Amino acid sequence: MLVESVLGNANEPTWETRLGAVRVDRLMLDQWEAQKNRLRKHTVDGVEVALSLGRGNRLRDGDVLHWDEARATAIVAHVELGEVMVVDLGRLAKEPAELGLRSAVELGHAIGNQHWPAVVKGTRMYVPLTVDRKVMDSVMRTHDLSGISHSFVPGTEVIAYLAPHESRRLFGGADSTPHTHLPEPVD
Numbered sequence: 001m002l003v004e005s006v007l008g009n010a011n012e013p014t015w016e017t018r019l020g021a022v023r024v025d026r027l028m029l030d031q032w033e034a035q036k037n038r039l040r041k042h043t044v045d046g047v048e049v050a051l052s053l054g055r056g057n058r059l060r061d062g063d064v065l066h067w068d069e070a071r072a073t074a075i076v077a078h079v080e081l082g083e084v085m086v087v088d089l090g091r092l093a094k095e096p097a098e099l100g101l102r103s104a105v106e107l108g109h110a111i112g113n114q115h116w117p118a119v120v121k122g123t124r125m126y127v128p129l130t131v132d133r134k135v136m137d138s139v140m141r142t143h144d145l146s147g148i149s150h151s152f153v154p155g156t157e158v159i160a161y162l163a164p165h166e167s168r169r170l171f172g173g174a175d176s177t178p179h180t181h182l183p184e185p186v187d
Contacts, residue, residue, distance in 0.1 A: 001075075002050050003065045010062035010076050019064070022072040027065060031128070031155070034059040034079045035172035043075055058172065081155030081171055085136050087125035091147040103145045110143045119166045126158055128170045 008015045025045040033039060037053040049065065059077045066075035087107065092100040111118050111127060116136075118127045129136060133152055140150050159167055 001047060001066060002052060003075075004052050004054075006053070006057070006059070007064040007067055009060065010064060015064055018067075019074055019076065022069075022074050025073065025075045026078040027075055029059060029077055029079050031079060031082050031171045034077070047075065049075065081159065083129045083133065083152050084155050084158045084170065085127040085129065085133075085140075085150055085152055086158070087127065087140075087148060087150045088123065089120075089125060089148060090123040091149070093123070095147045099146055103147050106143060107145050107148055110139060110145075114139060117169050119162065119169050121161060121166070126162070126166075126170055128155070 010016060010019055025043045025047060027041060027043045027049055029039075029041070033041070035058050037051065037055060037057055039051040040048065041051075042048050051059075051065075053059075059079060061077065061079040063077040064074060065077055066073075068074070089104070089107075092103055095103070107125070111125075114131075116127050116130055118125050120126075127136070129152070137150075137152075155171060159171070162170065
């Protein structure tokens, strides 16, 4: 089955009602697959789906990909958010200014050198797992930055605190923020 456009989203009231009355098959995607506009994958029920979306379009959790009223079936994208490394910067404020600045610059260098996307909110930095958790943990421990600690949490625990442009940065458009299906402006 070829999908060239998204019909709507399961979170929209009209689609919520329509989908409640039919059999819904799910296309399971991770946050990185959801960024692709070309993809071939099977649904949970085994239907082969070929995505061929317009440039700049990305799938979000709940996007309706296929609707067959006569057969009372639909295919909906289900996007799984990956883990996020949470870097706690709160203790830096209590450090002498020189030490705090040095630690912040070294952290920026460590994260930037790995080409990891990041979002800073308040005294926390959020970094999506782009490589194995052990690798990210090792990088952070190797740098042993004074006043900085880190932990790992599911992306679903973080997304509620992020603005739409921040969730796009971390999850590549895989969040469930309501949207239109036009190409998004560049941030």
